[in-house]
């Protein structure tokens with residue numbers, strides 16, 4: 447076992463790092479670049495039953511503090527990612543599939559097809575896309591979330607994970623965690639998706655910076671790090687039988703280490719990967735290893751969830 451070895455669902459990972467769904471994972475070439483990188487695993491773009499063009503461009507902009515996007519789930523349709531998953535060499539790296547149906551029925555149809563393929567792919571069910579006009583984020587509607595998890599547990603009938611939106615109120619942490627805890631097949635919780643429906647303004651142009659939804663979109667990067675860490679830690683504390691994947695604001699080994707302290711078992715990279723490319727994983731691994739060695743840690747296990755309170 448090496449310093450950066452990680453584990454999720456009893457599966458071993460050479461590094462805790464992977465892409466956040468949506469970045470570097472729409473096309474086979476991008477997934478292959480993830481495979482060739484120093485990431486420990488990779489996840490496919492959130493898929494829908496049918497291919498989607500997504501929202502009109504420009505729909506992603508990087509800013510000094512991160513990014514804003516309203517992509518609108520552009521993807522090649524679940525069959526494309528299922529084909530990739532069928533051909534994938536699981537001995538090389540674990541593969542996650544992100545599933546984001548536009549309805550409960552769509553999700554059940556996709557989960558049924560993926561289940562029938564009998565693959566070791568790990569499913570992350572996206573309950574938190576903020577960018578499809580007319581489709582609210584499922585995990586902000588606790589009744590809809592409960593029904594979705596109930597149906598997914600029945601149809602999928604094996605361990606899976608959920609991609610969650612950020613919450614901002616202790617009562618919401620409590621309620622969301624209670625729902626997740628009622629579903630034992632939900633074995634991991636990915637916190638967080640982008641903070642939805644933010645507005646970035648360019649003062650020179652006196653304008654929004656992305657076209658869809660009058661400029662409203664999900665933000666990532668530096669803006670979201672403290673919110674991401676709070677959500678990782680809130681669910682880590684409340685869901686002792688589940689694992690947490692951290693996502694949000696990772697751009698160096700320091701933020702990876704923060705996510706681990708907060709309770710993350712794996713850590714996803716979104717905005718910084720989009721901006722820097724797949725070479726970022728070699729840098730993040732090296733920076734994380736340097737921090738661990740400097741502090742005398744011999745494994746990620748020793749760090750996970752060990753955040754001190756005052």
Ligand code: DOR
Nearest residue numbers: 517518519575577640664
């Ligand atoms: O920020 C996001 N953008 N989160 C999602 O879940 C989907 C993605 C998109 O395609 O809009």
